[in-house]
Amino acid sequence: MASVVNFAPSPIFRPIPIPIPRHRKTTRFSVKSSAEISETPLASTSVSTKAEEPKLGFSAPPNFKPPQPKPFSVRPDKILGILGASLALIFRFGTGALVSGYSASFVAKNEIPPDKYALEIAGFKLKETSKLGPRPEKPIEIYEFESCPFCRKVREIVAVLDLDVLFYPCPRNGPNFRPKVGQMGGKQQFPYMVDPNTGVTMYESDDIIKYLVGKYGDGNVPFLLSLGLLTTLMEGFAMIGRMGRGSSYTPSKLPPKPLEVWAYEPSPFCKLVREVLVELELPHLLRSCARGSPKRQILYEKAGHFQVPYLEDPNTGVQMFESAEIVEYLRATYAL
Template sequence: MATALNLSPPPISLLRPLSYRKIPKITTTIRASTSSSETSPPLTTSTKDQGLSSSPSSSATFAPPPDFKPPVPQRFGVRPDKRWEVFTASLGLFFRLGTGVFVSGYSVSFVPKNEIPPGQYALDAGDSKAKETSKLGPRPEKPIEIYEFEGWNTIEMAADQQNKMRSFSRMWLDMSRVREIIAVLDIDVLFYPCPKNGPNFRRKVAQMGGKQQFPYMVDPNTGVAMYESDDIIKYLVGKYGDGNVPLMLSLGLLTTLTAGLAMIGRMGKGSSYIPSKLPPKPLEIWAYEGSPFCKLVREVLVELELPHLLRSCARGSPKRQILYEKAGHFQVPYLEDPNTGVQMFESAEIVEYIKATYAVQ
């Protein structure tokens, strides 16, 4: 007989109305395909409207490094030279109590192996298999767009004194909370990295919203755009969830402290710009916030200011089955680069590939 474990957090009701604004009509959003079987359209920018200092070059060519071969995936293995990085990236699992590891309404049942048909994803558990399920809300037709960066959230706001005081009081709160709710809600997001000194998307945020503050969310499905992590979280759970904020994202100061402690081991990573070549199409990464291996890849994508479409697939996500069928088994991170045709597993090798292909040498 199957036994079930329900790991759903207790509901916390929304406490206050959201503050949001409609997307200005003069801006041009950069979108990627919502279907994994489609080819992502090119990134398009208008220097007149957005004032970008650089844009995809028609003369630039992108190809894998010479003699490149995707590595054979190694399950449950850590490359010896990456053990410390994986350890420091794992601190979030401890301090955040696994927030961002499970999707909404996650539950698991342990059933005999013969009850799982061939070709269906399920985690081996000795003589049984773990059958995972979830309860998800409405799915957005187009990916949510978020402008942000990894690392500490040193918010840059307008020069008036009230905003300065507010910025100081929140300077240690990183943006991982928004990424956590994305994993919980299992929604795909088109990320526009905004590292310090990044020449492209920081400026665009200031033009769209009036200030360089992060994270900044744009929902092309509704026309809503907003700043503020708390407001973004409440908007997303109201629109694409059950309306309740998960417990670990609604504890006020405790949420702030644990989110900050989770970043200690990766302080400075994923926050400063490294010169790069902006590709015509966003990279696609299958990942989720709770995975330390995925975090290492995300840091590099942000530092190189590479737009990327996140196919969120935390535990209980139906997209795990999609990746299982696509690649022959499930393992994350998994990178699909439509600019070169490369598809690959293994976080350490993905990081090396991204740097070799897009960093300015």
């Protein structure tokens, strides 16, 4: 059982110096704390699918234009990647695809106003509801990496509980957040959770899951996350199709502000984007929005359409749909 220690809230980042060749321009890394992030209401973000004026010394790639969303389509060169990422749905039986207390029913099309998000099928609309626990005032902070089965367990409960999480990627050889975990907790073990709302810090995936459902859920661990070693083995099999992607560090420029990503764990399209975010060691605030999440309506109002993944980059002003193009944008903007 991992020990729980008090965590005195402080600015999130105390960056570890990284040697930078003289011919490259140095970027100062000063990311807002989670408290500052949480003070900005979601609805206050401007609605746009066009790149705005560059901010904070970062800019979108030359001639960049955000793509139009293409629902239920896969770019031909990404078919194999999506199929590999979809294996997780089979091995994990869709764990994390539905939020806590999810229920749904088909109703007549005119029963749901056109300004409300709802999936339409054969002239009917899907009415979805959920029962969520208390909402944390500040995002939970989790240090982890994509291809770790223990980390995936925690990401699944994040989706079930519909929590917003500030993820600090810790790929192998990552120079920033992997050493940071060793400084904070005494060892480089993942996942590592910090709850700025309570001051609790914690290792061990099962302990983190129990803590989160007790604090922000109904206290009950979902069955497929309560099977101990069997759960861990299933999580490992779920990632076979991606062959360790999202594990190793790719040299990158660290942005001054964390990116924001609307996504949820079981989506194969979201998976491809998360892998690159981890490899490039890009901090990101994940707006979890599995089926039944009230945040689906928020994104629908913000962008005029619901589809995930959806990226908002406060460092460049870019806001965009489409996983394949998001991956290309991230590499072009942040990879060295």
